[in-house]
Amino acid sequence: MIVAMSRYDPSAFPPFAVTVDLVVLTVREHALCALLVKRGEAPFQGYWALPGGFVRPDEGLAEAASRELAEETGLRAHSTPGQATAGAHLEQLATYGHPQRDPRMRVVSVAYLVLAPDLPTPRPGGDASSARWAPVGELLGKTPSDGVPLAFDHGQILADGVERARSKIEYSSLATAFCPPEFTVGELRRVYEAVWGVVLDPRNFHRKVTGTPGFLLPSGGTTTRQGGRPAQLFTAGGATVLNPPMLRPES
Amino acid sequence: MIVAMSRYDPSAFPPFAVTVDLVVLTVREHALCALLVKRGEAPFQGYWALPGGFVRPDEGLAEAASRELAEETGLRAHSTPGQATAGAHLEQLATYGHPQRDPRMRVVSVAYLVLAPDLPTPRPGGDASSARWAPVGELLGKTPSDGVPLAFDHGQILADGVERARSKIEYSSLATAFCPPEFTVGELRRVYEAVWGVVLDPRNFHRKVTGTPGFLLPSGGTTTRQGGRPAQLFTAGGATVLNPPMLRPES
């Protein structure tokens, strides 16, 4: 409905706090991992949580997410498609606003999803007491009694972010955001395997990704850093959508 | 980052207003239409806008969207998948929070997407001065100089909602949300044609939707309301995902 002008009087409305929370995903040692920080204050003191913080009065939502990401990891993210630089991918995930999700006051949190290549160090920057990369397999798919859950509704946010990542690499070239600027087909395949938690046939995968126009650009070089026969190096091509998509194996 | 406790002091933060905006889509006369309301006050007085309103202090975001939808249209929406009732489908779309998107104060708006069967009357309920169903073809894909644009950033929100609907019916059974409880294959096909703006082959479409397990349940009856040979009536089956998906024809 169209609200009356008087309703815009700030004093007439209890204030909402608006925050951003980040689901930062990367692939480390064949496992999909999420960045967690340890909370230093109540509530949920000592619990692990997603990084995040308040949106400042004069900044946009994506801007706030990007700033928090830089504060936590030093990563420079951008949401522009077809990135060929070393930055991470950032996109809005969803917004969480259950009235009691924060016991102190009404907080509406806009969650962002970040896909980043493997970072050298977990670097607990900012004012979080500590930070770590946690394999999402150990955080998800467990009963709430297994281990300590995440603070607030961050377990749900993380689950939504992981599902978004899993489905989005099906029909987009976003999986390259997990890779360094130059990568091999095998490295890209291991990304898919880690994110989906499956094993893919190397030959069919190779045929699929090299046969999709614009997905991969040969950079000319080769590498043997994975052992075995030298593999061709590629960079991400300009294509952002995969048509036809590469669907996850069922079951 | 983890913020200090003092930052939770409401007086320390300029309040954000949180609203919900609704992209309500339906199919009328072979065209995809969106619900618009005419603004009665400044700013953008006299402009068409998406329906929406403030989130109340004690209600969740989806709850607020559902309430606004009921106030505007009388529809009872639910986001539970596999709905067999006459209600509309509701899902969160995205959140828009550019600092200057509302000239009066900082407003963060959580947009929801509603897919509804054709409603008997546009029913301008609530306190909007008037409401109408507008074909999205006339609102999108035009230069900003063609006609009057929507208020605020509602043109962008509408475009995002339409794109979400277009892509989501590819791999889900959501198109049935545009249909009455009982519908024919031809009626469902006309939904796809209206949403995508294409013409589909009736025979291939029939084969695809009747061959996908769980998509359609025969209800036993037949109808001739579309003219021609009587068509079998179906209800939406329990399946929510289409595998393999039904991809839009390219270009």
Place this chain on the structure above:
DNA sequence: GTGTTTATCGTCAGAGAGACGACTATGATC
């Protein structure tokens, strides 16, 4: 009855994916 409209069933060729064989080029080990 004849024509029109819509629904439904079939056929055929081509694209694409899964399963898997074969070969290549490197480093590691004996």
Place this chain on the structure above:
DNA sequence: GATCATAGTCGTCTCTCTGACGATAAACAC
């Protein structure tokens, strides 16, 4: 240096699915 293990790359076969399109069926209008 020969052998082995590892990973990469090319090919083949089959099956499924899709797009194009012919043909038939069952209603209504005249």
